[in-house]
Amino acid sequence: MSKKSRLQEAFFAELKKVPIVLVACEKSGISRNSVYRWKREDKKFSEVMDEALAEGEALVNDMSESQLLTMIKEKNWSAISFWLRHRNPRFKDKIEVTSKTEDTDELTPAQAEVVKHALKLAKLLPSDEQLIINNTNTYDSKQDDSTRDGGTNDPRQEDKNSDN
Numbered sequence: 001m002s003k004k005s006r007l008q009e010a011f012f013a014e015l016k017k018v019p020i021v022l023v024a025c026e027k028s029g030i031s032r033n034s035v036y037r038w039k040r041e042d043k044k045f046s047e048v049m050d051e052a053l054a055e056g057e058a059l060v061n062d063m064s065e066s067q068l069l070t071m072i073k074e075k076n077w078s079a080i081s082f083w084l085r086h087r088n089p090r091f092k093d094k095i096e097v098t099s100k101t102e103d104t105d106e107l108t109p110a111q112a113e114v115v116k117h118a119l120k121l122a123k124l125l126p127s128d129e130q131l132i133i134n135n136t137n138t139y140d141s142k143q144d145d146s147t148r149d150g151g152t153n154d155p156r157q158e159d160k161n162s163d164n
Contacts, residue, residue, distance in 0.1 A: 008045065011035065012052045019056030 001009075007030050014024035025032050038045045071079035084091035107115065 008038070008048075012048060015049065015052040016056045016059070019053050019060060021053075 007028060010028040011024055011030050014027040015021070018024060018027075021035060022032060025035055035049075039049055040046075068079055068083060072083060085093060
């Protein structure tokens with residue numbers, strides 16, 4: 001086994017005990033720069049390092065929960081409160097948000113122009129020559145005389161009516 005491999009194995013063992021890279025580096029005699037260079041350059045090292053970190057974090061989590069449960073058994077109010085706030089939805093910290101809003105149905109002229117421009121860019125509206133904005137900020141296409149009268153001036157409409 002090479003010196004590098006022995007150092008890496010010692011680093012992984014320390015990382016499993018204490019999942020803090022700096023501490024594991026100090027205890028195994030490796031510089032942080034070397035560890036991060038190996039992580040960047042060696043995919044296998046990176047995977048093993050991630051696994052060691054996860055294992056170390058799981059160990060610390062287990063120890064912490066064990067200590068917390070011991071404190072709860074000793075009726076430590078802070079521990080009880082912490083457990084409830086983080087484990088029970090009824091006791092989670094809650095945030096109340098209130099706000100005042102105005103309900104306006106009509107667009108301002110500036111808003112109407114922005115909407116009109118956006119719809120034109122999306123090609124959902126006809127060009128300016130075919131578009132009229134009425135006073136209520138709604139959009140109407142210009143209609144020719146035949147459609148304003150309900151279609152009575154349309155020769156095709158007359159043909160359809162005569163067939164009946």
